Amino acid sequence: MADKNTLARPYAKAAFEYALSEGKLADWSAMLGLVAEAAGNEEVAQLLSNPSLGSQDKAEILLEICKAKIDDKGRNFILLLSEKDRLPLIPVIAEIYEAFKAEEQKSIEAEVTSAFDLNAEQQKLLVDALRKRLNREVTLKVVIDKRLIGGVIIRTGDLVIDGSIRGKLAKLAESLKS
Template sequence: MADKNTLARPYAKAAFEYALSEGKLTEWSAMLNFVAQVAMDSQVVELLKAPALSSKDKAALMLDLGQAKLDDQGKNFIALLSEQGRLPLIPVIAEIYEEFKAEQEKSVEAEIRTAFELSQEQQQVLIAALKKRLNREVSLKIVLDKRLIGGVIIRTGDLVIDGSLRGKLAKLAESLKS
């Protein structure tokens, strides 16, 4: 069977291109993220897998659950996914859509793992440094991790910068072994 990303990418691209052409990137982002959350609910997962339910029944289920958050085009998109048997891919579609959106907006979210709370000033320094390095707008997601002892680990896409005390100690231990 094909990889989920491979199957989801054309749908995410189509949704993105439509949203971009209509100037509704944020609205589609909200819709897709909402239905992705619904599609990840354990009960919904089981219903979407149920062979006894037709694609129309599955679409009706998703449309009922997402009624308040979906516009007409969003409803059509859910119906299309259902007809193609792709409703279980909604979380992957939403994730790929967000990648397209971030690329279009030249923005990125950086996860900062730190042992201690960062002040606003420290956060602004990190944002400025990452913005300069990545040439993109940067938003931070701060995660407290007491195992780090001190310092930070920065993750954004494929880039990982380990400035943690734990990482530095591990590098020192490795160099002493040689």
């Protein structure tokens, strides 16, 4: 079977291009996020993979759960996914859509793992440094991990910057083994 990303990409691209042309990137982002969250729910996922339910029934389940946040075009999109038996791909479609959106808006989310809370000034310094290095607008998500001892680990896309004391100790131990 084809990779989920390969199957989901054309649908994510179509949704992105439509949302971009209509100036509704944020609306579609919210809608896809909600539907992906619903589809990712264990009970809903079981219903979506139930072979005894028809594709229309599966679509109606999702649409009923998310009806307050889905417009007519979104409804049509969900129905199309259902007809093509792609409803289980919605979380992947939403993820790829967000990547297209971030690329368009020249933005990226960076996850910063730190041993301690970062104050506003420290966060601003990190954002400024990452903005300069990545040439994008950066949004920080700070995660606390006491096991780091000190320093930070920054993850954004494929880039990982390990400035933690734990990471430095691991590198030192590795170099001493050689």
